[in-house]
Amino acid sequence: MVITSLIPSATRHPRARPVAIGDALIGGSAVTIISGPCAVEPGYVAHARATAAAGATVLRGCVYKPRSNPESFQGMGAQGYELLDEARHVTGLPIIAEPLEIEHIAELRRHVDGLMIGARSMHNTPLLRAAARTGMPVIVKRAMSATLDEWLAAARYVLLEGNDQVVLCERGIRTFETATRNTLDVSAIPVLRERTDLPVIVDPSHAAGQASWVPSLSMAAVAAGADGLLIECHPDSEHALCDAAQAISPVTLAEIVRATELLVTLARPSAATTVDQCREAIDGVDSALAVLLERRAALVGRVERIKLDAGAPIRDRRREAEVTARVARLAPHLGSDGAAAVMTAVIDACVTTALAGA
Numbered sequence: 080m081v082i083t084s085l086i087p088s089a090t091r092h093p094r095a096r097p098v099a100i101g102d103a104l105i106g107g108s109a110v111t112i113i114s115g116p117c118a119v120e121p122g123y124v125a126h127a128r129a130t131a132a133a134g135a136t137v138l139r140g141c142v143y144k145p146r147s148n149p150e151s152f153q154g155m156g157a158q159g160y161e162l163l164d165e166a167r168h169v170t171g172l173p174i175i176a177e178p179l180e181i182e183h184i185a186e187l188r189r190h191v192d193g194l195m196i197g198a199r200s201m202h203n204t205p206l207l208r209a210a211a212r213t214g215m216p217v218i219v220k221r222a223m224s225a226t227l228d229e230w231l232a233a234a235r236y237v238l239l240e241g242n243d244q245v246v247l248c249e250r251g252i253r254t255f256e257t258a259t260r261n262t263l264d265v266s267a268i269p270v271l272r273e274r275t276d277l278p279v280i281v282d283p284s285h286a287a288g289q290a291s292w293v294p295s296l297s298m299a300a301v302a303a304g305a306d307g308l309l310i311e312c313h314p315d316s317e318h319a320l321c322d323a324a325q326a327i328s329p330v331t332l333a334e335i336v337r338a339t340e341l342l343v344t345l346a347r348p349s350a351a352t353t354v355d356q357c358r359e360a361i362d363g364v365d366s367a368l369a370v371l372l373e374r375r376a377a378l379v380g381r382v383e384r385i386k387l388d389a390g391a392p393i394r395d396r397r398r399e400a401e402v403t404a405r406v407a408r409l410a411p412h413l414g415s416d417g418a419a420a421v422m423t424a425v426i427d428a429c430v431t432t433a434l435a436g437a
């Protein structure tokens with residue numbers, strides 16, 4: 080289908096390879112969801128559980144917070160380590176955290192699976208080097224005013240220490256626009272996919288600054304080819320100690336996870352080769368089919384009600400033949416017999432369910 084020629088991975092760098100954070104791969108065929116509250120705070124273990132249940136596969140666990148306002152909550156510091164350990168234990172998920180200073184790294188590495196260099200620290204080359212030397216995966220966020228070249232140069236500081244486990248994270252840049260916290264540079268995604276073999280993820284939370292905009296920016300990022308999303312999520316965002324306005328609920332996170340899977344299934348070809356990989360991809364396709372079938376059944380239900388009210392006949396064999404012929408054209412591998420078999424079953428099921436509900 081035409082859509083497969085639009086896929087961002089078609090322009091992917093020839094040496095692109097995934098980076099592993101614990102068991103989670105960033106840069107494979109799936110979009111990795113990293114999520115959790117902005118900061119580790121009392122209650123973090125419950126927050127982590129809710130985030131994991133919503134479908135995240137890596138947790139945010141920041142105990143040190145770079146805050147613009149010195150009077151704001153600065154993070155739990157070393158007091159948060161126990162919470163990190165417990166969250167990792169109960170969810171079984173890997174955790175990433177941000178060191179603000181070189182001294183934080185030696186301790187943090189005992190409690191987390193990956194390090195994040197925040198936007199404010201992207202230019203801190205000694206910190207980049209120290210993070211690199213742990214050998215752990217390092218997420219390098221883009222500074223608010225960094226060009227792609229400056230950002231890639233920061234990533235090279237990690238690579239040149241012999242650590243190739245680097246992930247780039249776009250989090251919005253500072254522009255003249257003040258309606259959003261930052262301006263998400265979606266263009267960076269396809270450009271970087273051609274220019275570097277490093278996976279690229281997107282943080283829609285710090286770009287938007289408002290929870291209601293996070294789903295749209297997440298979908299834009301995935302459609303543009305992002306390998307992952309870093310999203311702030313809090314089960315009780317009103318009481319979040321940090322960045323409360325931009326934290327989405329676990330329910331919204333689960334919807335983003337589901338929509339992301341659908342978008343990936345529809346817009347990116349599967350690179351699966353082994354039986355297990357193919358089965359995973361087939362499961363994704365079946366989930367997409369299920370969503371579409373539900374939607375089709377609902378629409379058929381609306382048509383049936385209109386027909387019943389008008390006293391018109393329910394079945395329209397000519398229309399059914401047209402529908403089947405269109406599917407046969409769009410899915411040539413099915414062949415016309417295959418398309419007829421599938422669509423007869425689909426149409427019958429939709430009509431029967433609609434009638435039962437009418």
Ligand code: PEP
Nearest residue numbers: 141197198199220250285
């Ligand atoms: C964060 O992700 O915790 C953060 C502070 O974001 P940024 O460094 O992108 O501002």
Ligand code: MN
Nearest residue numbers: 117311321322
């Ligand atoms: Mn935040």
